[in-house]
Amino acid sequence: MYGQLICMNVMQDMIEFDKKSYLETIGDEIWQSICDGRALENPEEHLSRFGLLVYADLKRYKFVYWFNFPAINYPSDVSNSNSDSKGHLTHQSITEIFNDTALNSFHEQFESHRPARSFQRGYFIVAHDKRNHSAKCLPLTDYKRIAEKVEPSTDIYFAFSDPSPNLQHPGWPLRNFLALISVQLKLNHVKIIRVRRGQPTVDHKSYYHHSLVFEVNFQRDENDSNISRPVVTGWERNESQQMAPKRVNLSSLLDPIKLAEDAVNLNLKLMKWRLVPGLELERIANTRCLLLGCGTLGCHIARGLLAWGVKSIGLLDNSKVSYSNPVRQTLYTSADCISKNPAGGTGLFKSEAAAASLKSIHPTVVVESHVLSIPMPGHHVVQNDIEQTKQDIEKLEGIIDRYDVIFLLMDTRESRWLPTVIGMSKKKLIINAAIGFDTFLLQRFGIRDYSQLEQSSLEQRDQQPSTSKPSNDNSNQLDCDKLGCYFCNDIVAPGNSTSDRTLDQQCTVSRPGVSMLVSALAVEFMASIISSPSGCRTPAPMDTHSESSMEYELDTASELGIVPHSIRGNISRYHIYMPTSPCFNKCSACSPAVIRSYLEQKHEFLIKVFNDPSHLEEIAGLKDLKNVSDDVWALDSDEMTPDEYSGD
Numbered sequence: 291m292y293g294q295l296i297c298m299n300v301m302q303d304m305i306e307f308d309k310k311s312y313l314e315t316i317g318d319e320i321w322q323s324i325c326d327g328r329a330l331e332n333p334e335e336h337l338s339r340f341g342l343l344v345y346a347d348l349k350r351y352k353f354v355y356w357f358n359f360p361a362i363n364y365p366s367d368v369s370n371s372n373s374d375s376k377g378h379l380t381h382q383s384i385t386e387i388f389n390d391t392a393l394n395s396f397h398e399q400f401e402s403h404r405p406a407r408s409f410q411r412g413y414f415i416v417a418h419d420k421r422n423h424s425a426k427c428l429p430l431t432d433y434k435r436i437a438e439k440v441e442p443s444t445d446i447y448f449a450f451s452d453p454s455p456n457l458q459h460p461g462w463p464l465r466n467f468l469a470l471i472s473v474q475l476k477l478n479h480v481k482i483i484r485v486r487r488g489q490p491t492v493d494h495k496s497y498y499h500h501s502l503v504f505e506v507n508f509q510r511d512e513n514d515s516n517i518s519r520p521v522v523t524g525w526e527r528n529e530s531q532q533m534a535p536k537r538v539n540l541s542s543l544l545d546p547i548k549l550a551e552d553a554v555n556l557n558l559k560l561m562k563w564r565l566v567p568g569l570e571l572e573r574i575a576n577t578r579c580l581l582l583g584c585g586t587l588g589c590h591i592a593r594g595l596l597a598w599g600v601k602s603i604g605l606l607d608n609s610k611v612s613y614s615n616p617v618r619q620t621l622y623t624s625a626d627c628i629s630k631n632p633a634g635g636t637g638l639f640k641s642e643a644a645a646a647s648l649k650s651i652h653p654t655v656v657v658e659s660h661v662l663s664i665p666m667p668g669h670h671v672v673q674n675d676i677e678q679t680k681q682d683i684e685k686l687e688g689i690i691d692r693y694d695v696i697f698l699l700m701d702t703r704e705s706r707w708l709p710t711v712i713g714m715s716k717k718k719l720i721i722n723a724a725i726g727f728d729t730f731l732l733q734r735f736g737i738r739d740y741s742q743l744e745q746s747s748l749e750q751r752d753q754q755p756s757t758s759k760p761s762n763d764n765s766n767q768l769d770c771d772k773l774g775c776y777f778c779n780d781i782v783a784p785g786n787s788t789s790d791r792t793l794d795q796q797c798t799v800s801r802p803g804v805s806m807l808v809s810a811l812a813v814e815f816m817a818s819i820i821s822s823p824s825g826c827r828t829p830a831p832m833d834t835h836s837e838s839s840m841e842y843e844l845d846t847a848s849e850l851g852i853v854p855h856s857i858r859g860n861i862s863r864y865h866i867y868m869p870t871s872p873c874f875n876k877c878s879a880c881s882p883a884v885i886r887s888y889l890e891q892k893h894e895f896l897i898k899v900f901n902d903p904s905h906l907e908e909i910a911g912l913k914d915l916k917n918v919s920d921d922v923w924a925l926d927s928d929e930m931t932p933d934e935y936s937g938d
Contacts, residue, residue: 300345313525319339361462361522361523363465368507370505397494397498413467418446420445447483472514477510481505486500554597573820576602591697591812603657607660608664621648710880715885729860732811768872769829808859887909
């Protein structure tokens with residue numbers, strides 16, 4: 291069948307749609323194809339036509355639809371030769387006329403596939419030789435050829451696939467079929483086979499039992515090919531036999547979990563259909579995201595990832611839900627604070643409570659929770675804990691290895707060091723989010739292939755000074771492998787930042803809106819990176835305000851906009867800017883020397899760093915910088931002129 295589906299945006303459009311003109315337009319096309327012979331060559335395309343109006347309420351799964359099957363009311367005065375005195379159709383099954391041999395032959399031809407089958411199964415001719423008990427199926431264009439030399443023992447039937455289950459009334463395709471027979475073949479008496487198949491069985495008689503045979507007489511105009519298009523009918527009646535659309539409500543039949551999944555994707559699909567047709571939603575949805583830290587940032591970011599349709603989320607944290615958390619951390623309730631923890635005490639582990647909360651919000655999301663303490667530089671590892679620390683390192687490596695994007699959302703600077711080293715060595719996309727009282731930093735780390743660098747080239751790179759100029763031809767871009775990490779701007783290795791702090795100094799004190807703002811930006815940041823043509827390896831713009839930034843947006847940016855290196859903000863001034871900074875060749879986290887020491891020595895190297903951060907400074911080369919600090923002449927802030935002082 292060939293037709294047209296028209297989906298309305300609002301129900302009022304369906305009510306006001308000019309249904310009469312629409313039906314007549316299709317009727318004109320059918321009648322024209324009958325008169326010029328195109329329908330004889332390709333009857334299925336021209337005779338089996340339909341129109342369908344639909345209003346779909348995609349949120350509630352309620353549908354209003356109205357079919358029309360245009361039927362040409364020509365020829366006139368059609369009568370059934372097999373009708374009884376009451377006008378009821380008396381019919382015979384094809385199984386009563388065709389013997390087993392003829393029926394088997396008919397079945398083989400009807401069920402064969404193209405190109406072996408020369409006729410269209412919608413409308414065709416059957417030549418039944420009663421003497422030889424054979425049946426041959428032919429295209430309509432062969433009628434005149436076989437009619438000229440037909441034997442008296444051969445009956446010619448016009449067959450069509452009938453959608454009507456009513457034994458007394460053939461389906462609407464017969465109307466258009468008779469019009470074609472009258473206009474092109476100039477007949478007024480024909481034998482018809484309504485082909486209706488049953489359930490597949492070995493017995494063909496049962497299979498074709500409802501395929502009925504009858505004769506039709508009709509009056510035709512000798513100049514029928516020149517007359518104007520006859521009346522066309524075809525709008526389907528509803529269940530109450532009224533000329534009105536049908537309605538169906540599928541919400542009660544669908545799986546609630548499936549409904550939830552479809553509802554989540556609806557907003558994204560509407561965004562793609564209406565605003566961003568090039569957006570690759572599947573690419574974002576299939577990105578596996580690991581959140582290290584399930585506090586204020588982690589909760590907000592997890593919710594944002596759900597809204598983007600992300601299907602796989604990992605949560606890692608080792609703390610419990612406390613009474614101060616639920617008002618700021620949206621995945622927890624007060625019940626999580628007082629619930630008994632299987633490990634002892636009260637308060638559920640944050641990663642486990644957050645995972646359960648995400649599943650209750652979106653049942654189809656795949657969530658893994660991990661209760662794990664991340665070893666940190668400056669946090670001394672006693673002899674009895676060395677084996678456990680090694681196990682924690684191996685476990686953290688395995689977890690990071692299973693995900694594509696790593697979000698660093700922890701409270702302290704040093705807790706971000708080990709995931710940075712592991713993630714950089716595995717070429718993962720790392721997004722770091724940090725907040726202060728009224729400031730925030732959002733940053734993606736560069737991606738470098740350390741495995742391709744030889745020992746000599748690593749040492750040579752260690753000795754090269756860093757530069758802010760990119761290596762590519764575009765001076766307004768910095769290649770992804772040149773982008774710095776969170777630790778690149780520091781000349782000291784991370785250490786224990788909580789050992790000499792009071793309780794109020796250990797807690798992150800921030801304006802409530804800062805975490806929501808940076809979390810939303812972090813999720814949108816990730817979506818922009820993943821949807822960009824180069825993905826995680828997208829270069830960053832050096833200057834987003836210059837004229838060349840427009841070239842960057844045209845050639846490099848994603849469907850969602852530019853992909854900066856970092857986003858810094860201050861909400862006391864409501865100011866956001868996007869600096870791009872190159873990597874530091876003596877960085878305590880991403881420098882080749884540090885990554886090489888991690889890959890080659892691993893546990894031995896890490897244990898030394900955990901116990902003594904100065905070892906990390908020595909490996910990275912930061913101690914060499916400190917040794918020349920005495921030769922550097924530094925101005926006191928009182929000696930600086932107002933023009934020299936930036937104020938930041």
